[in-house]
Amino acid sequence: MRQDVEIPYQETLIKWLHLSSIPRFGVASLTKLSQKLACQAHDLLCMGQGELLQAGLNSKQVECIQHPDQKGIQRSLDWLGCNKNSFILHYEDPRYPALLKEISSPPLLLFGYGDPQKLSNLQIAMVGSRNPSLNGKANAKLFAQQLGLAGWTITSGLALGIDGFSHQGALAAKAITIAVLGTGIDTVYPKRHQQLAENILAAGGVIVSEFAPLTPARPENFPRRNRIISGLSLGTLVVEAALKSGSLITARYATEQNRDVFAIPGNINNPLSKGCHYLIQQGAKLVTEFADINEEFSHLEFNTNVTNENKIQKKCTQSLATERLLDSVDFEATPLDIVVERSGMPASEVMSQLLEYELRGLVVAVSGGYIKLGEK
Template sequence: MQQDVEGGDSGSRELEDWLKLTQIPNFSVARLLKFKKKYDIQLSEIFVASTATLQEMGFRQQQIEAIQHPDESAINTSLKWRYAENNRFLIHFEHPNYPFLLRQIASSPPLLYGYGDPKCLNNYQLAMVGSRVPSPQGKENAKTFARRLSECGWTITSGLALGIDGLSHQGAVSGGFTTIAVLGTAIDKMYPRRHIKLGEQILENNGVIISEFAPNTVGRPEYFPRRNRIISGLSQGTLIVEAAIKSGSLITARYALEQNREVFALPGNIHNPMAAGCHHLIQQGAKLVTCIEDINEEFQHLILPTSSEKVHKSEKNMTQSLASDKLLDSVDFEVTPLDIVAQRSGIEVAEVMSQLLEYELRGLVIAVSGGYIKLGEK
């Protein structure tokens, strides 16, 4: 089955060798590159080498067993999945469409399974991650920053998880922009199930969904932290929107630092435990972000698909107009009771309620238990 599709895979013979490689215990892409340099050998030659030669090269018995007796059923399952639909791809580390930035990390996945156009994996990407149970402000920040950054030419990359991840994808697709989702499960097992529709929307907007895990792979909890290195590895930088001290988002930030990528964090209320992780990162040197220009100014050397000048002007004008609004000025970015808003603004409660309803429809505030929260610029 020698197939070669536009933008997709190379021949299945080469693909089979990479599928065999993933079955070799404790044998990574990094080790393969060392072997190729040291022994001047190609991957395909490893699978036809004699036992004595493999032993001389340093392979252990368990590895030799895997090399000489690969699981053909698993290989066929992957190839069958790949060629079942036209919108699927399976690319290996040496394929031209394998993401350039992902090649640079210490633990590059040997294979990427995916839906969509693999060429998008080389877009300029910005990772956005955070809490699975964000505050109302965190939810709004995720959607707003994702959309604004997409307007500037960034491709938003995240993990399709509940909370900030999913909201970041939603912010991108709400404007019809490309976004990339990295699964921590097998490519044929969308998780969480409630995001199946979001996954469809991502693909409808020319986005991509990828996983390093083959079809039918049984899920394990440790796969999700492992997935985070790919999210940060694909991206020029990682923005932590809202996160606790002990969270997967901080694992992603650590990976980003190890990969020599930029780390950004949105500050929050000092009493909000979901902001504690961001504050910790800022104390450790992550860049504090209050608007998209705080991010874009770090990447002035990149030529993004669209200019951010228009977005910056819009953001500045909106900020100026909101600053002069007495009523909106009376609402905090945390829960503000209605009577406090009326007291601060000097406006009657009935009029305050009427105007706040209008602001809520405009997306400037949100009504929550106990009062209102200012959402910031739209």
């Protein structure tokens, strides 16, 4: 009597690495062929040229199947073997995030560092400009921190600007944050975010990419990775974005994936607010605080104490400080000397009170002075 023997994990992984190297061949193609030929995914690798051509594959794809890139496959296996904190998930791996499987073009493979189980956490994607305003930076950190405290995992792309500040806000809340790369998994881009990447992993986060080790930074790969950022997440928050930007590409992916899109409004004269205003006009939800996002997911359990704590902190702060001082700080960066002049208070008292405001979450210190964060 025949007994089925489970294929060893590495042998299965080699087959998936082989499949992932086929040009213009993804999950949709694989599923279609498997159904048409009534076979398992890896059975395609054993078929003859004529059968593969008849099934609809082109000559380049057939060539890749019959002559696999052994060096590339071995390079990925070597990377996996040399890093204790690394993983490779294929599409049929039980740890592959279920939410990502729902999108139209999920990656065949996910390379990563960290605990792959956390890819199934409840996630909110946060994206925005690579050159944000001071207000945009403050909002990214504030929303990421408060969403993280409420129980969300914050997912972004490790890029300069809003991405980086979103990861930092999550880390400040001691929340899990996930970075999706547009380069090979072994390459942090931009390089200046190397320390941020290390901080993410040290805090229990995950770094993931669909691109194998040594894949260079190609411009076309960054928009492509955006579908993974939105695909891992229940919703996408656009903090600040121009009309033509990668952030709006991510928002479009989220809409196509039937996920929620949120946008923070801004100054009508700020070109980096135009993308958010456009999204709001197209049906994205306007948000002014993290609770606006949570109320869309009332069926999920979150740390509601965060909202109550914010209200209590604000009440305590207002009892300790004058409204005149708070009114002296704008929603755009306000220099310290302007705050002193407007309030009519001694500089030492202003600085002391602004520090108290900052600790309470009413203002944030930026390079140009202070920004009022508004009602909580």
